[in-house]
Amino acid sequence: MADNKMSTRDLRAFFHKVEALHGVTLGFAGNRVTAIIGPSGCGKSTLVRCLNRMHEVVPGAACTGQVLLDGEDIYAPAIDPVQVRRRVGMVFQKPTPFPTMSIEDNVAAGLKLNGIAVSRAERDRMVEESLRRAALWDEVKDRLKRPGASLSGGQQQRLCVARALAVEPEVLLMDEPCSALDPISTARIEELLLELKENFTIIIVTHNMQQAARCSDFTAFLYAGDLIEFGETKQIFTTPARRETEDYITGRFG
Amino acid sequence: MPRVKTRGFGVRAVGDRIFNLTTLAMALVILALLAGLTAELFRHALPSIKAFGFGFLTSTDWDPTTDQYGALPFIYGTAVSSALALLIAVPLALGVALCLSEMAPAWLSRKIGFMVELLAAIPSVVYGLWGIFVAGPWLRDHLDPLLAKYLGFLPLFQGPQVSVSMLTASVILAIMVLPYISAVCTDVFRAVPRSQREAALALGATKWEMVRIAVLPYGVSGIIGAIILGLGRALGETIAVAMVIGNSPQISASLFMPSATLASVIANEFVEATSTLNLAALVELGLVLLVLGLGLNIAARLMVYGATQRRFQKPA
Ligand SMILES: Nc1ncnc2c1ncn2[C@@H]1O[C@H](COP(=O)(O)OP(=O)(O)O)[C@@H](O)[C@H]1O
Ligand SMILES: [Mg+2]
Numbered sequence: 001m002a003d004n005k006m007s008t009r010d011l012r013a014f015f016h017k018v019e020a021l022h023g024v025t026l027g028f029a030g031n032r033v034t035a036i037i038g039p040s041g042c043g044k045s046t047l048v049r050c051l052n053r054m055h056e057v058v059p060g061a062a063c064t065g066q067v068l069l070d071g072e073d074i075y076a077p078a079i080d081p082v083q084v085r086r087r088v089g090m091v092f093q094k095p096t097p098f099p100t101m102s103i104e105d106n107v108a109a110g111l112k113l114n115g116i117a118v119s120r121a122e123r124d125r126m127v128e129e130s131l132r133r134a135a136l137w138d139e140v141k142d143r144l145k146r147p148g149a150s151l152s153g154g155q156q157q158r159l160c161v162a163r164a165l166a167v168e169p170e171v172l173l174m175d176e177p178c179s180a181l182d183p184i185s186t187a188r189i190e191e192l193l194l195e196l197k198e199n200f201t202i203i204i205v206t207h208n209m210q211q212a213a214r215c216s217d218f219t220a221f222l223y224a225g226d227l228i229e230f231g232e233t234k235q236i237f238t239t240p241a242r243r244e245t246e247d248y249i250t251g252r253f254g
Numbered sequence: 255m256p257r258v259k260t261r262g263f264g265v266r267a268v269g270d271r272i273f274n275l276t277t278l279a280m281a282l283v284i285l286a287l288l289a290g291l292t293a294e295l296f297r298h299a300l301p302s303i304k305a306f307g308f309g310f311l312t313s314t315d316w317d318p319t320t321d322q323y324g325a326l327p328f329i330y331g332t333a334v335s336s337a338l339a340l341l342i343a344v345p346l347a348l349g350v351a352l353c354l355s356e357m358a359p360a361w362l363s364r365k366i367g368f369m370v371e372l373l374a375a376i377p378s379v380v381y382g383l384w385g386i387f388v389a390g391p392w393l394r395d396h397l398d399p400l401l402a403k404y405l406g407f408l409p410l411f412q413g414p415q416v417s418v419s420m421l422t423a424s425v426i427l428a429i430m431v432l433p434y435i436s437a438v439c440t441d442v443f444r445a446v447p448r449s450q451r452e453a454a455l456a457l458g459a460t461k462w463e464m465v466r467i468a469v470l471p472y473g474v475s476g477i478i479g480a481i482i483l484g485l486g487r488a489l490g491e492t493i494a495v496a497m498v499i500g501n502s503p504q505i506s507a508s509l510f511m512p513s514a515t516l517a518s519v520i521a522n523e524f525v526e527a528t529s530t531l532n533l534a535a536l537v538e539l540g541l542v543l544l545v546l547g548l549g550l551n552i553a554a555r556l557m558v559y560g561a562t563q564r565r566f567q568k569p570a
Contacts, residue, residue, distance in 0.1 A: 052456065054452060054455065054456055057451075057452065057455055059360075082458050082459070082460055083458070085455065085456055085457065085458040086457075086458035089456065089457070090456040092449060092452065092453065092456075094449060096449045096450060096452075096453035098450070098453070098454075098467060098468065098471065098472075099471075099472065100471035100472065100474065101467075101471070109454075109457060109467055110457035110458060110459075112467075113457065113458055113459050113460075113463050113467075160453070163457065164456070164457070167457060167458060
């Protein structure tokens, strides 16, 4: 596990003293796609939100244990959560473009934040590059000044991917990014994952088993706040070691 | 073979029609009231309208002893005192609203919010008294000298410093409209979806940056609405202003000098109006105030409409 980009050690997450994650220890390989699967309510979102310190944004939420990014604990007292979130980007379940901003401004939104000062030309270059990476450039290049909310749902989600990529994170967290999308948009996002992993470490939550099987290198199966099984995707889907995993992936599970 | 009984759609349609007609009638009553009010004001103002024509709006002469009446000093006083009040109140109200919705923990936010709303429950006349005895003298002794010293190169802050003045009236007005603006803005900010805030935070925004890119833009039409509400209150506020503005029908560049507003002069002079023409002129001031209020409301609404249409475009 030496070349893990991120890892967690005995990670426990709480909502008002109720434990939602019961000590998860897990590694995420660099430049790979790791899928997190499990029935709804098992703690998938909670787990990924602990990885960029978004969990603590919810009132009453807290966590214990360690989350290491390049070997450094992101929960160490000296670490600023804002800096963590710049290195670990996130795409949410529902597309969340900023409704008052144009397509271009949406992508550049993160570039205007603290400490980052970019020239106009540099900004335009990064907007284009991010949109290309998110496979959206060709569809929007003629209407960059139009509102971000004028795009279709699938395009909005790719816009959010572009927005997250523009600040050049090292890790990209995606929490069920396709659950609100149609099959064609879903396919676009899945293709995208394969391209993105060349440059980024990707952690994707999905309730869609085929999706996990198709586009991830590793899969973690979570159940009721416990990590049940973790391994290479092929192994998890062909020869799961645990009975619960097998039941879940074969659909024999409530 | 049993026949299927058909009832048709008659009953439902009649009920709907009655409902529609009733609501339409109620809406029309409001319009009729407005129209009737305007017509009545117009009728009573007629002698003055006949005597002065459009010159009424541009003349600065207001002198009951010679029966000369011009509205400009009061239009000026109303516009400047309201604008200045908003200039003071809006940043404060936004600050209060952001503090309540973004910073303070829920229990504290409820308490402070309640106290701010209490400000709205204080009667105007109490604000007036407080302005006469406390705020006015305090501003004259402490704020005016400072303004004169550091900003004295502007005509706004020159000349003698009086406790009943445009500045005092504006400050009192600002305090009076603050709770309305801040209460509406607090609700507007609280209504910004959690997903928008989280989207900003996940990009690595600090709390203030989150407010700047997610909260304020999302709430912009609501903020404008809150400001219109405050403006409406400031334009029409009568008794508190009449008590602290000095009631002098003059246009002076200095904010330290007494002035008068449309509402304050009507309240002051109506009972002792001597001639028919004096009375008509006062009614015409009321008409001007009505038109000004309506005009500003329409303009502001168009602005909100424009802003929201441009910004929140629905998917094509
Ligand atoms: N804001 C919250 N407050 C209280 N409990 C929550 C909150 N969000 C999630 N939970 C609880 O934490 C557990 C894990 O939720 P979540 O991580 O959202 O599951 P998943 O993403 O796998 O569907 C669930 O039991 C859920 O009820
Ligand atoms: Mg979830």
